[in-house]
Amino acid sequence: MTPRRLKIDHTSRYSYSGVVQSSYNEVRLTPLSTPCQQLLDLRVRVTPQVPLYTYIDYWGTQVHAFDIHSPHDTLTVASSSVVEMSTVDASEPDVTWASLETDAVSDDFGEFLDYTSYVPSDGRIAGVAGSLSHTGSPGEAAIAALSWVGAELTYKTGATGVHTSGIQAWEGGEGVCQDFAHLSLCLLRAMKIPARYCSGYVYPSEDVTVGAAIPAESHAWVEYWVGDWVAVDPTAGAPVSDRHVLVARGRDYSDVAPVKGIFNGGPTSGMQVDVRLTPLA
Amino acid sequence: MRRMGDLLDGYSLAHPYGRNAWDEMFEDRGSPRPGTKALCDILQSLSGAELESRASARDRMFRDRGITFQLSGEERPFPLDLIPRLIVDEEWQELERGIVQRVKALEALLADVYGAGRIFSDGVIPRRLVTSSEHFHRAAWGIEPPNGVRVHVAGIDVVRGEDGHFYVLEDNLRCPSGVSYVIENRRMMARIFPELFASHRVTAVDGYPAKLLEALRAAAPPGVADPTVVVMTPGVYNSAFFEHSFLARQMGVELVEGRDLLCHSGRVYMRTSDGEREVHVIYRRVDDEFLDPLHFRSDSLVGCPGLINVARSGNVTLANAVGNGVADDKLTYTYVPEAIRYYLGEEPILRNVATYRLEDPEQLAYTLARMDELVFKPVSGSGGYGIVIGPEATDEQLASLRQNLTVNPRGWIAQELVALSTAPTWVDNRIAPRHLDLRPFAINDGNGIWVLPGGLTRVALPEGGLVVNSSQGGGSKDTWVIAGSSRRKAKAPTGGHGREVASNAPAPGSSLRRPSGLPVGVFDPEPGPSWEDPDRLHQQERQQQQAGHGQGPLSC
Numbered sequence A: 001m002t003p004r005r006l007k008i009d010h011t012s013r014y015s016y017s018g019v020v021q022s023s024y025n026e027v028r029l030t031p032l033s034t035p036c037q038q039l040l041d042l043r044v045r046v047t048p049q050v051p052l053y054t055y056i057d058y059w060g061t062q063v064h065a066f067d068i069h070s071p072h073d074t075l076t077v078a079s080s081s082v083v084e085m086s087t088v089d090a091s092e093p094d095v096t097w098a099s100l101e102t103d104a105v106s107d108d109f110g111e112f113l114d115y116t117s118y119v120p121s122d123g124r125i126a127g128v129a130g131s132l133s134h135t136g137s138p139g140e141a142a143i144a145a146l147s148w149v150g151a152e153l154t155y156k157t158g159a160t161g162v163h164t165s166g167i168q169a170w171e172g173g174e175g176v177c178q179d180f181a182h183l184s185l186c187l188l189r190a191m192k193i194p195a196r197y198c199s200g201y202v203y204p205s206e207d208v209t210v211g212a213a214i215p216a217e218s219h220a221w222v223e224y225w226v227g228d229w230v231a232v233d234p235t236a237g238a239p240v241s242d243r244h245v246l247v248a249r250g251r252d253y254s255d256v257a258p259v260k261g262i263f264n265g266g267p268t269s270g271m272q273v274d275v276r277l278t279p280l281a
Numbered sequence B: 001m002r003r004m005g006d007l008l009d010g011y012s013l014a015h016p017y018g019r020n021a022w023d024e025m026f027e028d029r030g031s032p033r034p035g036t037k038a039l040c041d042i043l044q045s046l047s048g049a050e051l052e053s054r055a056s057a058r059d060r061m062f063r064d065r066g067i068t069f070q071l072s073g074e075e076r077p078f079p080l081d082l083i084p085r086l087i088v089d090e091e092w093q094e095l096e097r098g099i100v101q102r103v104k105a106l107e108a109l110l111a112d113v114y115g116a117g118r119i120f121s122d123g124v125i126p127r128r129l130v131t132s133s134e135h136f137h138r139a140a141w142g143i144e145p146p147n148g149v150r151v152h153v154a155g156i157d158v159v160r161g162e163d164g165h166f167y168v169l170e171d172n173l174r175c176p177s178g179v180s181y182v183i184e185n186r187r188m189m190a191r192i193f194p195e196l197f198a199s200h201r202v203t204a205v206d207g208y209p210a211k212l213l214e215a216l217r218a219a220a221p222p223g224v225a226d227p228t229v230v231v232m233t234p235g236v237y238n239s240a241f242f243e244h245s246f247l248a249r250q251m252g253v254e255l256v257e258g259r260d261l262l263c264h265s266g267r268v269y270m271r272t273s274d275g276e277r278e279v280h281v282i283y284r285r286v287d288d289e290f291l292d293p294l295h296f297r298s299d300s301l302v303g304c305p306g307l308i309n310v311a312r313s314g315n316v317t318l319a320n321a322v323g324n325g326v327a328d329d330k331l332t333y334t335y336v337p338e339a340i341r342y343y344l345g346e347e348p349i350l351r352n353v354a355t356y357r358l359e360d361p362e363q364l365a366y367t368l369a370r371m372d373e374l375v376f377k378p379v380s381g382s383g384g385y386g387i388v389i390g391p392e393a394t395d396e397q398l399a400s401l402r403q404n405l406t407v408n409p410r411g412w413i414a415q416e417l418v419a420l421s422t423a424p425t426w427v428d429n430r431i432a433p434r435h436l437d438l439r440p441f442a443i444n445d446g447n448g449i450w451v452l453p454g455g456l457t458r459v460a461l462p463e464g465g466l467v468v469n470s471s472q473g474g475g476s477k478d479t480w481v482i483a484g485s486s487r488r489k490a491k492a493p494t495g496g497h498g499r500e501v502a503s504n505a506p507a508p509g510s511s512l513r514r515p516s517g518l519p520v521g522v523f524d525p526e527p528g529p530s531w532e533d534p535d536r537l538h539q540q541e542r543q544q545q546q547a548g549h550g551q552g553p554l555s556c
Helices: A103-112 A123-133 A138-152 A166-172 A177-190 B037-045 B048-064 B089-113 B127-131 B179-192 B194-198 B208-218 B241-251 B307-313 B336-344 B361-369 B395-407 B496-504 B534-543
Strands: A005-027 A037-047 A053-056 A062-068 A072-085 A195-202 A214-216 A218-225 A229-233 A244-250 A259-265 A268-279 B068-071 B074-077 B085-088 B153-160 B166-172 B229-232 B254-256 B261-264 B267-272 B275-279 B281-284 B317-319 B355-357 B374-378 B412-416 B422-427 B430-439 B441-444 B449-451 B456-460 B474-477 B479-482 B520-522
Touching (some): A037 A062, A053 B307, A103 A218, A123 A138, A123 A177, A166 A177, A177 A218, A218 A244, B048 B179, B089 B336, B089 B479, B208 B229, B208 B281, B229 B241, B241 B254, B261 B275, B261 B307, B267 B307, B355 B361, B422 B456
Parallel strands (some): B085 B479, B229 B281, B281 B317
Antiparallel strands (some): A005 A062, A005 A268, A259 B520, B068 B074, B153 B166, B153 B441, B267 B275, B430 B456, B441 B449, B456 B474
């Protein structure tokens, strides 16, 4: 069973060991409206209280930006959103390898083929990509690539950090959803299949009790293009379902980071993130 | 060979790589070109001793005024050649029209790239060209400049080929520098060679700061009747700092560094001893990557956090706009003639130098077969770095270049070598031909594009040299556009301008107030860089504007 309407409460709390005089921040916490989900309500609150400036960035993500100029030793960003979920018939697109090589694909999706610091080029991965490419069509090879990632990485928190690249996580053999996503992107892009990073939430339980909040976490998965976009969750080793709530897409984590900022003072001594998902229907 | 007076005796035309370079003063058979006879006659009437004494006067005055540059760690007076370069009015008018046309098309291209992307969907330019450019700043996507101008100042580098036509070598749409030298060169020439001006109708250049201020004010956010304009510099260690302070002084506006500015709730203020004062237009000479540590390099010490979002909200205008580099990249350059036809429906007035795109396998094969004849330039480079001149390269250099080109064809372009034109130049106590280029400056105020008559002529001082960078022994020439009878002299700055300056200047007695050094941090979760790292600050001040005059592009 899946929730049809979901309330998402996402609170980040930063504490500093010294007083912060000023800070400049951007948060990306607004679920997208897509054929699979509709944003019904959104509130973002920042403490200390300051005005928020919102805009849509290049990737289509809603950004809340703010700056604080009063001395503070904690910063809290709380977003609360309500999303209506719906199921869209999953198509199973596929293309030929030759059609991925065309100028049209590089024009439309070139950014999702480029390597980045989180998704670096790697000779060993290129070798894996080469052998997987021979297993069938791009669509089939992509599925094989994701199961390869699932076999190579073990889910473990604390083994990697926010700046770990997909390759570094692979070398350690352990990681979290961000690492699963980045390693998947390394391999898909090495196969010349356009692939992008997705951030959001996933409702973690089969049990849906209306009104009961469930603790959850920010989540990350990928989408790849084989004639159309296909969304998969490499951490779960499963397709993206109607329990996934999409917030942002980009080339890698840095395009979609939920909170980024720069501040005068500090340093940061603690960060606490709390995500709760509550089925409303 | 030719025979004339003492100093011009033996002036022989240059033949780089077996080509016949165009001489700006003499025709092939030695007679002065139209419009240059008066200058020619004066040069013949002078002795070497007279020219030497004027050269000493020049160096003394430049030193006194602090107009120097560093060469091999030594402060030297700015290398202005004693002999001006002449451009006759008919030629200038065509060049001017070509530059106006080009800047118009580049403005349209930038608006399209950071907007609807029509030129991509119409298949004129591949979208990949832009998305693969390191100067395509997605953070600038969605910023609408108030009067539509992104290229407030452009420097379009041109060279004259063997056929006498001007060719565009490079567009500079980020922070083109060198205009202060144009104005200082003219002042110097008027002092050391007053008699030359008596016999020539030289179009004035000192109206530039007023034109720039006018354009910056016109770019202010809507509804601001009396905008506050500032010049933003990376700091005193930047090679173009002289120009930054020069322009601020000439315009009568504050010169600020990043730490003098403060973004607060969607507005930008400068800190003065009288408190914070809102700023509406920032003529910034800080590179994009260092401008706003929230969006770009978080370790930047020369920027101001929050600027990009204030610009996005429309409360401040950044001049030039962020992300212009996508249109002056050397690969984009190859598409500019197409962009002119597409946006303006006109044929390009100025030609490009024949250039090959190496991503195209046929063009790559063609250039690999002619490596010893062509010039190879890195696409993202500026300041002449990394350029390989085929005829001058060793076999090892060509072999390693061949490897680079094959691995990374997107990273390079190849160009036909242009035998830069020459002009008589005072070197080693005689007058000899030296190769030169020209950087005219254009200002767009939203209503029209104005081109400063002339521009910065850079000259390669070593004999036969084609490298005009002052860091590599290059000098400059005062560049004269000789007004025709049909043309009025350039308008002097108007009287109304003085009032603008006064209203823009800080209140009497107030001065910039700098915040005390505080550590700065970045979330998630790297330890923050410190404001109190003078070495890194100075290094960043220097890093800015590599395209500046000190390290200008190699012109060949």
